[in-house]
Amino acid sequence: MKKRELSLFKAPQIAESFTEHQAIVLHLGDAYEFLQTIPSDTATLIITSPPYNIGKEYEKRVRIDSYLTQQEPVIEELIRVLRDDGSICWQVGNFVENSEVFPLDIYYYCMFKKKGLRLRNRIIWYFGHGLHASKRFSGRYETVLWFTKGDKYVFNLDPVRVPSKYPGKRHFKGPNIGQPSGNPLGKNPSDIWEFVAQEWDKELWNIPNVKANHPEKTIHPCQYPIELVERCVLAFTNEGDWVLDPYSGVGSTLIAGLKHNRNVIGCDKETAYVEIAKKRIVDFYSGDLKIRPIGKAVYVPTGREKISQVPDEWNKNNKKERQ
Numbered sequence: 001m002k003k004r005e006l007s008l009f010k011a012p013q014i015a016e017s018f019t020e021h022q023a024i025v026l027h028l029g030d031a032y033e034f035l036q037t038i039p040s041d042t043a044t045l046i047i048t049s050p051p052y053n054i055g056k057e058y059e060k061r062v063r064i065d066s067y068l069t070q071q072e073p074v075i076e077e078l079i080r081v082l083r084d085d086g087s088i089c090w091q092v093g094n095f096v097e098n099s100e101v102f103p104l105d106i107y108y109y110c111m112f113k114k115k116g117l118r119l120r121n122r123i124i125w126y127f128g129h130g131l132h133a134s135k136r137f138s139g140r141y142e143t144v145l146w147f148t149k150g151d152k153y154v155f156n157l158d159p160v161r162v163p164s165k166y167p168g169k170r171h172f173k174g175p176n177i178g179q180p181s182g183n184p185l186g187k188n189p190s191d192i193w194e195f196v197a198q199e200w201d202k203e204l205w206n207i208p209n210v211k212a213n214h215p216e217k218t219i220h221p222c223q224y225p226i227e228l229v230e231r232c233v234l235a236f237t238n239e240g241d242w243v244l245d246p247y248s249g250v251g252s253t254l255i256a257g258l259k260h261n262r263n264v265i266g267c268d269k270e271t272a273y274v275e276i277a278k279k280r281i282v283d284f285y286s287g288d289l290k291i292r293p294i295g296k297a298v299y300v301p302t303g304r305e306k307i308s309q310v311p312d313e314w315n316k317n318n319k320k321e322r323q
């Protein structure tokens with residue numbers, strides 16, 4: 001929405017505890033305790049990036065089995081709060097100990113499955129940049145496990161279709177021969193999603209001549225892009241539904257939901273993040289929040305930038321080796 005259109009709306013109030021009469025609930029406190037105050041069958045979408053137990057400033061690193069045991073009661077509460085036609089999107093990466101990788105989605109899949117949820121997609125969130133490993137291949141994706149509570153669930157494909165690569169393709173045989181074979185609204189976005197990640201933002205800071213940095217970046221060390229949530233909000237909910245994030249950080253989920261006229265519930269235990277989330281919501285309604293537009297192409301170097309050219313030293317070495 002443009003700033004002018006947005007400013008026509010008055011920012012609604014942000015409630016601290018759940019009430020179905022307020023469109024925005026943002027609670028400062030512990031997720032498990034807060035979830036107990038929400039009625040059953042409320043949320044159509046629960047989407048979150050839980051703490052990964054990797055020693056970030058907001059978490060105490062514990063053994064993987066203790067971490068998962070701590071998460072289990074939270075997940076039970078989330079399933080209670082989820083509507084029968086609702087979805088849970090659980091966005092995780094890896095826990096790493098002594099250079100051994102523990103893919104969290106594998107552990108979480110078993111936990112959700114045991115509690116009766118059904119996996120619809122294991123979405124790969126791919127990003128082209130990140131930390132460089134030296135004793136294994138560098139990790140360049142995380143996953144979003146999309147579960148539903150039942151077999152009847154909200155799924156709107158049309159609002160999240162993406163432009164097709166070959167829209168001019170036609171049926172070459174059969175009754176529709178000669179007719180366009182694709183969908184005019186675009187193609188299914190598939191289960192591999194490419195969105196700009198945090199690490200990429202950091203690299204952008206270091207690239208001379210590239211003025212842009214990710215517009216959504218705050219002080220949070222593990223923020224996910226609003227765009228990633230938007231796709232889930234559009235596909236798995238309808239206007240007026242409740243979207244819940246029990247670990248809402250700086251409010252990326254809440255903004256994605258509000259942008260598409262959903263009601264939102266968030267919770268985080270860190271005062272600083274909750275305060276930033278509130279400010280981002282206010283800025284969103286005044287039109288001052290910078291959001292990376294949904295569907296904006298990921299930056300591809302043209303080859304003319306200094307940073308995308310092979311360093312001269314390497315060229316010299318190559319020449320010597322060839323001699």
Ligand SMILES: C[S@@+](CC[C@H](N)C(=O)[O-])C[C@H]1O[C@@H](n2cnc3c(N)ncnc32)[C@H](O)[C@@H]1O
Binds near residue numbers: 049058246248250
């Ligand atoms: C991976 S971050 C989520 C970031 C969020 N997706 C965003 O874009 O801002 C996990 C969040 O969980 C919060 N957290 C950790 N343990 C918590 C708990 N027991 N209750 C509530 N929040 C918690 C942390 O403060 C952190 O902000």
